[in-house]
Amino acid sequence: MERYKVIALKVGFLETNCYIVRDTESGCCCVIDPGADAALIKSTMRELDTKCTLILLTHGHFDHILALEDMRTTRAVVAIHASDAHCLTERDSFSPMLPYDPRPFSSADVLLKREGTYELGGFTFRITHTPGHTAGSVCYIFDDMLFTGDTLFCSGIGRTDFPGSSAEQMNASLKKLYHMPGDYVVYPGHGEKTLLSDERDSNPYMAFIRRESRQ
DSSP states (O other): OOSEEEEEEEETTTTEEEEEEEETTTOEEEEEOOOSOHHHHHHHHHHHTOEEEEEEOSOOOGGGTTTHHHHGGGOOEEEEEGGGTHHHHSOOTTGGGSSOOOOOOOOOSEEEOSOEEEEETTEEEEEEEOOSSSTTOEEEEETTEEEEETSEETTEEOOOOSTTOOHHHHHHHHHHHHTSSSOOEEEESSSOOEEHHHHHHHOGGGHHHHHHHHO
């Protein structure tokens, strides 16, 4: 029996993927990127008979965090990379496009500053820092599952033309993911899930890495 059960919900007007990762041993869950529709997330948790003990944010853009304060009623530990921590406590250039921006939020409970293994909220997982889309973008790794936020999509990547984005950093992050040993199921911030091996082989934004690898 697999340790984790993953439920994907499309939330908000940008159809952001919010993931509920349920630990079949403890019965608790981790919510990754509660971007909107807190009522939907909570009702799904009730259907799964699970309690959220951990909220992980892949980065700080509004479409990945706007349901955060409503989800805090679960008393879950909230974690985000230190470089994107300000996205919770400040409004930004995206605020005017929103009908309502509930920020500022409370600060995260844990600011992620190093790569490697973490134990939070009853979960053990790894992070890899993948800046480019934002300075604090990270990927979370649970066993053979890779939650990539807006760093890597199926046949695509996140935009690098926003304030705080960097095409140079994105290319370095894509190289890091390309050269990760083994294979993973990729759960992206938007779109459908994929395999890291498929993205290595066919993602057009990894073509430059494939060429370098053949030289």
